Amino acid sequence: MIDIDPGLIVGGLLVGFIVGLTGMGGGALMTPMLIFVFRIDPLVAVSSDIVASLFMKPAGAVVHLRRRTVNLQLVLWLCLGSVPAAFCGVFLIRALPFGDSLDEALQVVLGIALLLAATMLVVRATLGMIQHRRALGEGPVRPSNAAVEVRKVPTVILGAVAGLLVGMTSVGSGSIIIVALLMLYPALKASNLVGTDLVQAVPLVAAASLGHVLYGEFELGLTASLLVGAIPGAWFGAQVSSRAPGGLIRRALAILLLASGLKLLGASVTVVAVAAVAALVLGNITWVVVREQLKKHPPRPATAEPDTTEPATVTKDSTESS
Secondary structure (H helix, E strand, C coil): CCCCCHHHHHHHHHHHHHHHHHCCCHHHHHHHHHHHCCCCCHHHHHHHHHHHHHHHHHHHHHHHHHCCCCCHHHHHHHHHHHHHHHHHHHHHHHHCCCHHHHHHHHHHHHHHHHHHHHHHHHHHHHHHHHHHCCCCCCCCCCCCCCCCCCCHHHHHHHHHHHHHHHHHHCCCCCCCHHHHHHHHCCCCCHHHHHHHHHHHHHHHHHHHHHHHHHHCCCCHHHHHHHHHHHHHHHHHHHHHHCCCCCHHHHHHHHHHHHHHHHHHCCCCHHHHHHHHHHHHHHHHHHHHHHHHHHHCCCCCCCCCCCCCCCCCCCCHHHHHHC
16 A cells, blocks of 8 residues: 655645646656655665656646747757657666665755756746846746747757656756756747647656666655645646746746755755855846846736738738638
8 A cells, every 4th residue: 555645645736736837847846855754765765756756747738838938849859869868867867886875875966956946047047037138037927838939959959958857856857947948949929838838748757767767766655645736736836837827936046046955965954055145136136136127127018929810911801701
């Protein structure tokens, strides 16, 4: 019989909501939560988190597919790099010469990945403010699929790097890819970024899950408890994110990732607390300065999406007859 832990259900619910809302934070939040709050062995935490994500991601992806906020071309090219790399990441973490210090080494790798994820969140917030001239980053989200020219080679490389990180640490499917997509494809709207990221993460996490089920430290009871909360959390978060931006959530998430990464790297509680407070204070000061500057440059007025299905010279009669 599978043992269900109520505490893990609540934790899964919170993380699932953030994943659905922002398209990131699954491995970046779930794995540190399992290690620090529930005292789970790091390799068990990574394996169980990745398998849980396999069932959590589709709950949010389906919502975005139905609302047509997914660029399927980008999904294809990302998966060409990420799927094989994610499967190989499981073998790589086992093959590296860590010996009995595997858990300690995995915490270091995970800590570095979390700090990278926090940095990427800050980069995304900055780019969003500059691009949309809004102090909260993105403007109101419109369900549309912006036409972009896919840059195949950089997209495949991005998928491979993120897939390798996911296979090794469970971090990267959202935290890394969604920020890199914003820089590669600035024409994509916030809803398209989240939707594309969630959909491409499904085959990516499936490949990593297969590797961890076969060769990792997967625990069924732990994963089941997480899923009871994570699946409805991801669905509800996706409902919110497909209609409204999650800028404030991402800023709070960046501070949390910073603190978790430093803790995994062995920093003392005092150092972690000082770093988190400093990031909070400096971040708010920077935001106030940027907000005052943005007041001098108001947001671009929202324009209707052009309808490319009809020629510009279509007459009234021909429109009515069609």
